[in-house]
Amino acid sequence: MNKQSLRDIKREATANSLADAAFALALEKGLDGFVVEDIVQRAGYSRRTFANYYSCKEEAVAIAAVIFKGADKVEDWIGSLHEDMPPLDILYNLMKLQLTTEHLSKLQLLISLSKQSPTLEPYILSALHTLQVTAQETISDLSRGRYPEGYTHLLVGAVFGAVLPLLDGSMNVLLSGEPEPETPDAVTFDHYLDTMFDYLRKGF
Structure with missing residues (x-):
């Protein structure tokens, strides 16, 4: 970078x-x-x-809700990245660094605002699309051409699809620092992320 x-x-x-x-x-x-x-x-x-x-x-x-504050930490991690790391592991580590509780909370608030004000929706879609494209380009660059372009598109698209239910509240995921919910089916974000990538590694 x-x-x-x-x-x-x-x-x-x-x-x-x-x-x-x-x-x-x-x-x-x-x-x-x-x-x-x-x-x-x-x-x-x-x-x-x-x-x-x-x-x-x-x-x-x-x-405002997709601004990431922590680029220095990401740059330091990328600087120490082993050149043979698979794209799936690169994406997993980048998401662990970037999807902080603060960032996810802002995204959730943004989705909540859009339900009250539908005029926000096209701008949210545009912002999320920009995030997805940036992730695809980053993974492609860090993979150094070792994988087909279609693979990175499929990988990033699957992960974004799995994250969206966290933002609109359709998945009961507990962010770090949040109080324990009354519903017993809630899981922590780290557990959800690990499960998601385990599916991607092993297949469904």
Whole structure:
């Protein structure tokens, strides 16, 4: 992974600040309870700056929930990656690093917001698609051409399909730090992730 230039880092910081402000306002007031002017005032930027990054408040809210804060740890792991590690194990380790309780909780909140405000849905789908494409490209790059492109697409697609039920609440998965639920069928996220990848390794 290439190191970002200072300009890229500043642009990313600006985009993230605007998105985080939009997401916080959406949680506080609901999507209909604020406008772009509220976002830029909270983040400390101008409307023109907002327009350089986002087409509307819905896009900013959706992007905030897929921002990953922990790239340095991922880069360090990739730097120590053994070149013969299979794509399945690469993806497993990257998901362990990236799908933190904070990240999953934000994604769950985003899905919950979209149920109240359907105008969010296309932006959520776009953001999740971007995550999936990025994962496919990363796995392909780290596999160094040892596997067909179709394999990485199938692998990442299967894993994303298994994660989506966690986000919409159709799977009863307990995140780290959450209180034990009353329902006995809940499993921890780590257990769910291990089971999912065990299926992929052994077949269904």
